[in-house]
Amino acid sequence: MLTDYERYQLEWMIEHGHSLKEFVQGLDRVDLDGIDSLEEAYAIWENDYGFGGEVFSNEREFKEEDLPAIMRKPEHETEMGRILEKGGALYSPERGIVIASYLKEEVSPRIEVYYGYPPYALASLVGRNSGVTVDSSIMDIQDALADPSLPRRFDHELADFASVDEFMSSRFPNSATDWLDVSGNTGLEDMLQLLDIKQTDNVREWYLLAFPDDELVAGINPSLTFDDAIAAIPTGDGFYTALGETADSLLRERIFEELCNRYGYTYDDIYDSWLNESPLPSPAISQQPEKIAVAAGYRFNLVDTRETSGIDLKGCGTVVTVDGHDYEVMKGTTYEDSRKVDDLLDSHGDKPISDYRKRPQGMSLKQAVREAREASAKLAEENGGTDDPDGKDER
Numbered sequence: 001m002l003t004d005y006e007r008y009q010l011e012w013m014i015e016h017g018h019s020l021k022e023f024v025q026g027l028d029r030v031d032l033d034g035i036d037s038l039e040e041a042y043a044i045w046e047n048d049y050g051f052g053g054e055v056f057s058n059e060r061e062f063k064e065e066d067l068p069a070i071m072r073k074p075e076h077e078t079e080m081g082r083i084l085e086k087g088g089a090l091y092s093p094e095r096g097i098v099i100a101s102y103l104k105e106e107v108s109p110r111i112e113v114y115y116g117y118p119p120y121a122l123a124s125l126v127g128r129n130s131g132v133t134v135d136s137s138i139m140d141i142q143d144a145l146a147d148p149s150l151p152r153r154f155d156h157e158l159a160d161f162a163s164v165d166e167f168m169s170s171r172f173p174n175s176a177t178d179w180l181d182v183s184g185n186t187g188l189e190d191m192l193q194l195l196d197i198k199q200t201d202n203v204r205e206w207y208l209l210a211f212p213d214d215e216l217v218a219g220i221n222p223s224l225t226f227d228d229a230i231a232a233i234p235t236g237d238g239f240y241t242a243l244g245e246t247a248d249s250l251l252r253e254r255i256f257e258e259l260c261n262r263y264g265y266t267y268d269d270i271y272d273s274w275l276n277e278s279p280l281p282s283p284a285i286s287q288q289p290e291k292i293a294v295a296a297g298y299r300f301n302l303v304d305t306r307e308t309s310g311i312d313l314k315g316c317g318t319v320v321t322v323d324g325h326d327y328e329v330m331k332g333t334t335y336e337d338s339r340k341v342d343d344l345l346d347s348h349g350d351k352p353i354s355d356y357r358k359r360p361q362g363m364s365l366k367q368a369v370r371e372a373r374e375a376s377a378k379l380a381e382e383n384g385g386t387d388d389p390d391g392k393d394e395r
Contacts, residue, residue: 090179137183137348183347201225203243203255211254219246230259233270236277293320293327296342299350300329311340320356329353 200206204220211217221244232242240247243255256270265280273280291302294313302322313330320327332338 089181089183091182092179201227203229206258207251207254210258216246216248216251219248220244220251226259226262229255230263230280233259233274234277234279236274239274291327293322293329294341294344295329295331295353296338296345296350298353299345300353300356301345301348301350302327303344303348307344312337313341318353319358320353321358322356326358 200209202222203224203226204217204222206226207214207217207220221242224242224244228242229239232239235242239252243251256267256274259265259270260267269281272278290305292305292308292313293300293302294308294311295316295318300320308330312333314333315328316331318329320329332341
């Protein structure tokens with residue numbers, strides 16, 4: 001049985017006017033001792049007759065010809081490696097199963113890979129998790145997925161790998177996968193637009209997105225929304241009535257799982273309510289990881305406090321307001337700490353401090369300056385013409 005590469009070798013010879021007879025005659029002139037594969041014999045023939053150019057010199061080159069460029073070189077030379085080493089994130093919409101992010105740790109850097117998140121599942125995150133919006137970066141979403149205090153909104157598998165190469169060889173040893181760089185400020189909305197994935201509250205539209213080859217979609221009530229579906233759960237058989245013409249257990253289970261994703265219930269919560277025709281409990285309340293404002297120079301961003309565990313920070317006296325919450329701006333204590341903060345901002349993006357600086361309520365900047373000058377003048381007058389409380393003019 002010929003391998004794909006061996007078949008390629010023979011087909012290339014035929015296409016370029018070289019007969020199998022010529023090939024065999026050429027081999028008669030060389031020592032074939034120790035040669036036990038067509039690939040080795042072909043290599044000898046190729047070297048003796050000098051047919052290069054389009055010919056791949058070995059099987060690795062042949063296999064890599066149709067692979068994305070980021071997968072053809074050693075890890076440290078690949079675009080994939082460079083993205084992940086900077087604390088980036090990659091997503092494979094084609095397979096619809098992976099979000100991968102490289103977590104920079106001093107002791108054991110690793111790739112953390114999540115399986116079970118096709119595009120429609122990411123789309124349903126919007127508005128369903130506190131703090132996750134269409135403007136959230138994929139890294140923010142990954143934080144939400146990784147937080148152990150959050151209810152498990154999707155069934156997924158988590159795996160750790162020590163390197164890009166280990167991940168690729170373990171999961172995709174012989175296949176090409178196109179990866180989207182979704183690091184930094186790449187928002188969920190931008191990614192969904194890029195993938196042409198629309199967000200929908202309509203059950204039938206969602207099912208068609210999630211399971212495009214399933215004929216069960218035809219029986220779903222075209223006007224049924226997820227709010228309608230969750231309201232019908234405690235009615236027992238009334239759920240099937242609301243669902244439409246298809247009373248199928250697989251369809252029901254899939255919709256139950258998506259209701260868990262969207263409303264924060266466990267599967268048992270929904271199933272027990274449906275089976276016993278009893279009210280649903282209050283859904284679990286999502287708790288976002290605590291955020292901290294870190295800055296380098298005049299720019300800042302909010303990051304998960306866990307990401308600053310190895311950085312010595314100090315307050316700089318400035319307060320910023322983001323989404324109605326106040327945060328004291330923290331900066332690195334040493335040059336090395338500041339460099340680490342800068343790396344964080346590279347991966348999360350940054351904002352100008354001036355646009356978010358907290359102002360006294362009801363007071364313009366001009367008013368604040370005027371009042372500060374008046375207070376300074378009053379203090380100087382009280383201290384005998386100087387700002388110094390002891391009345392001594394340092395001049």
